[in-house]
Amino acid sequence: MSMDPLHLYFSSAFLLTCLFGGVMAKTGFCSMGAVTDQVVMGDSGRLVAWWSGISLATLAFALLRFNYEVSLSSTIPPYSDLHFSWLRFLLGGSLFGVGMTLTGGCALRSLVKSCGGNLKSMVVLVVMGCCAFGMVRLGWYEHFFYPWVNGTALNLTSLQAANLTSFSDQWLAPEISHLIWAITFCMVAARWFVRNRNHPELKDLLLSAAGLGAAVALAWWITIGSIGQASIEHAQFSDFPSVRVGSQALTYVQPWVQLGSWLSEGLEHSQFTFSLASLLGTSAGAIAYHLWKRKWHWQWFQNLRDFFLHIVGAALMGVGGVLALGCTIGQGVSGMSTLALGSLLATVSIIFSSAWTIKLRYRFA
DSSP states (O other), X not given: OOOOHHHHHHHHHHHHHHHHHHHHHHHTOXXXXXXXXXXXXXXXXXXXXXXXXXXXXXXXXXXXXHHSOOOGGGSSSOTTOSEEOHHHHHHHHHHHHHHHHHHTSOHHHHHHHHTTTBHHHHHHHHHHHHHHHHHHHSSHIIIIIHHHHHHTOEEOGGGSSSBGGGGGTTTSOHHHHHHHHHHHHHHHHHHHHHHTTTOTTXXXXXXXXXXXXXXXXXXXXXXXXXXXXXXXXXXXXXSSOOSSOSSOOOOSSHHHHHHHHHHHTTSOGGGOOHHHHHHHHHXXXXXXXXXXXXXXXXXXXXXXXXXXHHHHHHHHHHHHHHHTTSOTTIIIIIIGGGTBHHHHHHHHHHHHHHHHHHHHHHHOO
């Protein structure tokens, strides 16, 4: 008996991210840590691992464009929306960058740490999730942000897609242009690894890069390829169509909104999503690794100041992650692999705001 297309869709997401969660727990990869290494010690290793993950995911997405009809403006979220709300990416990325620095880790790192017994990260995830839920489901975004953020949006209809390939469409096919960008990214990353082959953490950096790139690449393949197409057709003809079935990869803020919706709907099947399956899979993989290696240990806040900084940072991550349409993974790898201008702006904003926050914390510590 063949498996139901949606069951295969969600099972694939869960199994993929189980492995991903284990790899992230093993390597300890952290986007905030990558920025900290560069700012404090001048060590670009984890930043390059992040960049390498982006490069591999970009290459995979470029190859998928050769084999499948991919609408860049209809991805979930719409990374290349022609209604370019540049201010939401700039502001959201900045808020998220400050927030992840105050909490000591991005959304993915907080999830992985919480799966090892870190109670501080558990609190961060709850607060971040509640704020993200408030932005999406309680109307905070519509009431407090949309009027002035939308007013600054640019109409990029003339570009046909708000991404880097749009600027070369008159000379090259978009698929070719995307592939050239991807190969260039990979060459830059490979050059760093060759020049730094004696780096003390080279194996973990390579594993982090491969894990990030492969996980996002496979997520795109699942949702864009034959599994995704069958799931979309199944959802369209179902009496209770599943929500948010379509081209998407990994992200770690939006799933908390979807978790709230799923729970409030009484675990309704139609409310279960690819991102939810990914969230559960990543958690399962990280928990399994911590238990297997006996690295589970409880950790709580050091003092009231530590508690306050984590709460503020978590709130900024929830609000910023929704504004920016993603986090360091959702925009910083998944979105960047599409070469979307919004993803580029959001990712740069996250990195720079995090770097400045680190400098200020060290200055006034």
